Amino acid sequence: MPPAEAVCVWMTGTKQKHAWLYYVAGLVWVLLLVLLDQRAKAMAEAELKNAPARTLIPGILSLGYVENRGMAFGMLEGGRVFFVILTVLILIVLVLAYHAIPEKRRFWPLSLGVLFIIAGAVGNFIDRVRMGYVIDFFRLDFMEFPLFNLADCFLTWTAVVIALLLVFFYKSEDFKQIHL
Numbered sequence: 001m002p003p004a005e006a007v008c009v010w011m012t013g014t015k016q017k018h019a020w021l022y023y024v025a026g027l028v029w030v031l032l033l034v035l036l037d038q039r040a041k042a043m044a045e046a047e048l049k050n051a052p053a054r055t056l057i058p059g060i061l062s063l064g065y066v067e068n069r070g071m072a073f074g075m076l077e078g079g080r081v082f083f084v085i086l087t088v089l090i091l092i093v094l095v096l097a098y099h100a101i102p103e104k105r106r107f108w109p110l111s112l113g114v115l116f117i118i119a120g121a122v123g124n125f126i127d128r129v130r131m132g133y134v135i136d137f138f139r140l141d142f143m144e145f146p147l148f149n150l151a152d153c154f155l156t157w158t159a160v161v162i163a164l165l166l167v168f169f170y171k172s173e174d175f176k177q178i179h180l
Contacts, residue, residue: 030119033115034123034126044149060142094121117155
């Protein structure tokens with residue numbers, strides 16, 4: 001059985017029968033994504049700190065380095081304690097949401113989306129707790145936009161995808177299966 005098919009098979013089980021697999025798979029996804037984010041930030045710090053920007057795709061994407069001591073767009077700079085408390089509360093809500101989502105194949109995109117958001121929050125949380133700032137390194141060259149990192153991509157892109165799923169894919173009957 002191919003790996004993708006195996007994932008779909010376990011996603012169609014019930015929580016009682018396959019609960020441990022559902023949570024272990026979720027934890028593995030989060031750990032892999034957080035490790036990817038942390039590795040990318042370590043590489044950015046090693047290669048880009050005190051160095052000129054590097055072009056990846058001319059006119060579109062380059063790499064730079066900034067230590068962001070705030071949140072999105074540098075807002076609330078210096079609010080480290082606030083960010084830590086807020087992130088812990090958000091992570092609790094996200095874990096409860098993951099638990100509430102049925103393991104059925106239809107809900108696989110929603111479950112995976114929640115895991116990506118958890119990973120993004122954890123990735124930036126680790127930086128804030130460990131260093132007091134978040135390393136941002138991606139730069140959009142075609143517009144004036146703050147630098148961002150992989151965890152930010154996990155958070156924002158996934159939030160957009162989840163919003164689209166909730167509006168266009170899931171029906172009111174689906175929401176009745178989510179047990180909050």
